[in-house]
Amino acid sequence: MSDLVADNVNMIFTTPTGDSVHALKDVSFTLKKGELLSVLGPSGCGKTTMLNIIAGFIHPTSGSLQLGGEEIEGPGVNRGMVFQQGALFEWLTVAENVNFGLRMKNADKDETAKKVEEWLDIVGLQGFGNTPTYQLSGGMQQRVALARCLINDPDLILMDEPLGALDALTREKMQSLVLKIWKETGKTIMIITHSVEEALLLGERLFVMAPRPGRLHKEYRLDFAEQGLTQDLREIKQTDAFAETREEILTMIWNMEEEIMGKT
C-alpha cells in the first residue's frame, strides 16, 4: 500500500517583483503502486512544480501529499528523481555515480559493487563502470541517471522530461528501456514529457494539464504502454487508435496555447 495521494494541492509563487503566480490549483489525484503515469501540458503549466513538490524539494502552499500513507515533508530515498540533463556528478565515474546513493548510506562495499554491475547491465552500460561520465553521450548519461536512481530501490520514480534532450533514435531506445524497467521492477513511475507521442507510449494513465492556473485538465487511461511491452513502438504509433488519440490531445493543447496567446 504505497500509493501517492495528492489532496487539493495548491502552489502559489511570489515573484521578486511582488506578483503571485498560481502554479498549481486544487490538484488532487491518486497514483496506485505500479502505475505508469505520464503528464503532458503546455510549457509553464506547473508540471515541474508538481514533480518538485512530490520529490519534496518545495512545499505546497496548501493541500497535502502522502506517499504510502506518510506525509511528504522533504526529499527522501523513497522517491527517485531523473532530470532532463542527467544532473550527473561529472567528477565521478559511471560506477561512482550509480553507487552514490549506496555510498551515502555506507552500504556494504562488495554488495554495492555487485548491484552496480547488475544495474549497468540492465541499462545496457556493461563495461562502462570506470568511464568518466563527461565522456558519455547524452543517451548513455540518461541511462546512468536511471541506474543511479533505481539502485536505491525507490517506491516512486519521478522523471522530468528525461528524454527531452535526446535525438529521435536514442529516444526511442530509451522509451523501450523505461517500459522494460517498468515491467521488470513493477515500480510506480511518473514521467513528465512535452511530446504527445511519448506521453501516449509511456503512460497507462495520462494527465493533460492546463495553464494559468496550472491544473489537471483531463485524464486518459491508455493501453499503448501495455502493448509497448511486447510490440515494436513504431508499429503502435502507426495504429489508428494511436493517431486518433494523438490528434485529440494535440488539438486540446493547441487550443490551450491559443488561449494563452489570446490572453497576453
Add this chain to the structure above:
Amino acid sequence: MIIGSLFIILIATLIWSIIYGRKLIRTERNDAVFGNPSRAEGGWHWIIAGVSSILLVWFFFSWDAARAYFPKAANELCQVAKLTSATNPIRTTFPFEDRLLQGTELLERDYGQLDSLQASVSVSDLSDADKAELTALVEELRDTLASQADSSQLDPALPAKFDAIADDINALSAKLEQTDYPGPADSYIMEKALAQPKWGETRTEIPTIPLTDRGRKFEAAAAEMAEISKAYRGIKNEGGAWESRLNSISGKLEALKVRESEEELQILVKQLNKVFKRIDNGKVFPPEFTNKVEAALENFDDVQKSEQGSLRLIDIFAMPGGEIRAGNNACSEQGSGRWLPKPSDTLKTFARLANPNEGYKGTPLLWYKMKPLSEMVDFVVPDMVADLIPGAYPRHDTNGNIELNFKSKVLNIASGNFSSPSIPVPMGHVWDSIVRVLVGLFFGILLGVPLGLFMGLSRFAKGFFDPLIEMYRPIPPLAWAPLILTIFGIGDDGKIFLLFMVAFAIMVISARTGATGTQLSKIHAAHSLGASKRQITRQVILPNSLPEILTGIRIAIGVCWGTLVAAEMLAGTTGIGFVENVARKQSDYEIIWMTILLLGLLGLLFDLGMRWVIAKTIPWRGKG
C-alpha cells in the same frame, strides 16, 4: 666570440622562422576562415621568432652585440666624449644645439627681469620719491646692458682676444687632420692602458686610457681643447665705457641698502642687485666679435667627425639608445647601454650569485643546509602537548638531583631538546620567497575555502562575513604592509600574514562563487539519493566548486608573488625582493635585471604547475 656567434645565430633563426612561417601561411590559407580559433593554434616557429626577437633586442640595445664585435669602440668613443666635453664650454655659447646665441639669451632674460621689476616697483607701497628713484635705476641698468653690445663703446682690444681663440681652434683642427698627431705612443702609458680592465669587466665599465692611435689623437686634442676652452671662458667684456656707469649704479644701490628696516624696498633692491651682478659679469658681446670663433668651431666639428670615421657609424648603429659620456675621470655608458645590462654580464652575475659560497649579502640564492631533526620537531610539536599529560613535572630532591619522569621527557622531545641526526634542508633567498608564498597561500586556502563554501550556502554567513571581506579586499595589500610589519615585525610572520590576507580574500570569493554556482538539479539529485547536508557539501558542492577554487589558487599565487616582492622590499634580510631592493640602492642594474628575470621565471613555473594540477585534477571542468 660566443656572444658574436650567438647574435648571428639568433638573426639567422629569426629570418628562418619568419620565412618558414610565411611559407606555412601560404599553405594554411585554406584551413580555416578568418575568425576561426583554430587559426591561432600551434605555430611553434612563431614562438621561436618571438623569443629570438626579444633576445636580439636585448643583445642589441644593451650593446652586448656592439661589445662583441667592436671591443675597442667604447674606449675610442670615450676619447671622443672627452673631446666633446672639452669643447662644450665654447660650443654651448653658440646656437649649435641651443636656439640662441648666449649673449642674446642673457639680454633677453635680463630685459625680462628688468621689465617685471619695473612693474613691481609701480604697484609697490613705496613713496613716490622712492618709486622714481628705483625706476630710474631700472632704466640705467637697461641702458648699461644694451651698451655692452655696442662695439663703439667697448675696449678695442676685445676682438683680438676672440680672434686668438679662433686661431687656436683652427690650429687644433689642422693638427687633428695630421696622421701622426700627437706623435708616437709612450710605452709606459701604453702598458698602463693595456693593463686596464676591459669594457664591462668592472663597475667603472669603460677603460679610460686610450688604447688605439685614433683614441690617442682624440685624447690629445681634448687636452688642448680644454686649454682653449679655459682661455675662452676667461674672456670678459671689460674696459668699456659702460663700466663707469655701472659703478655709479652700484653706489646708488649701496645707499639704498642702508635703509634696512624697509622690507619691501630691500626686496626690490636685492633683485636689482642680482641683475647688476649679471651685467657686471660681462658675458654679453657684440655678435660680430664671436663670429670667427663660431666658424672655427663649425669647421673643427666637421674635422673631428670625419676623423672619427667608422667610429661614428658604430656609435649610431651598433650602440643605439644612448651614448658614451666622459665625466671628470671616467667614461660611462648612458641610456639603454646603462640601464639595460648586457645578457652576458647578467648571466655572469647570476652564475656568481648562484654560487652558494658567494650568494648575496651572506645568503645564497638557493642552496641547502644541514638541520638537526630535533629543530623541526620543536617547530612542529607544540610544547603544550607535555602540559596536557596528567601528572606534575619533576622537582629536584634534597641532593639537587632532578629525576626525569614521562612528562618531562615528552617536554624535552616537544621542545627539540634531544640529539638527532641532521638532514639537508633547502635555504636561500629564492627558497625563502617561495616558502613565504606557499605558507601564506596554504593558510589562505585552509581558512578561505571553508568560509567561502559556508558563505555560498548560508544566508547568515554571507551577510555576516561579506562586509568584512569586502571591506579589506579592495585595499591594495601593500597599503597594509606598514601596519602589519609594525605589528608582526620585519621577520617572516608579517610577510606571511600579508600574503595570507591576500590569498584568503581570493580563496573566499572563488570558493563562494563555486558553491553558489552549483547546479540546482545536482543538489536535488543528491537529496533524492539520500545524502545528508554534510555529504552534499563534501561530495557535491566541494567538487563542483573545484574549478573555481583551483582558478582562485592560480590567481592567488600570482598576486601573492607580486605582493611578496614588494613586501620584501620594505623590510627583511632575505628574499628575492630584498636582493632587488639592495641592488636598487646600489644602482646595480645587472642584479636588478637578474632578479626580475628570476621572478618572472619562478612566476611562470608556479603558473605552469597550477595549470598542470588543474588539467590533472579537473579534466571534467565545464563538461557537466
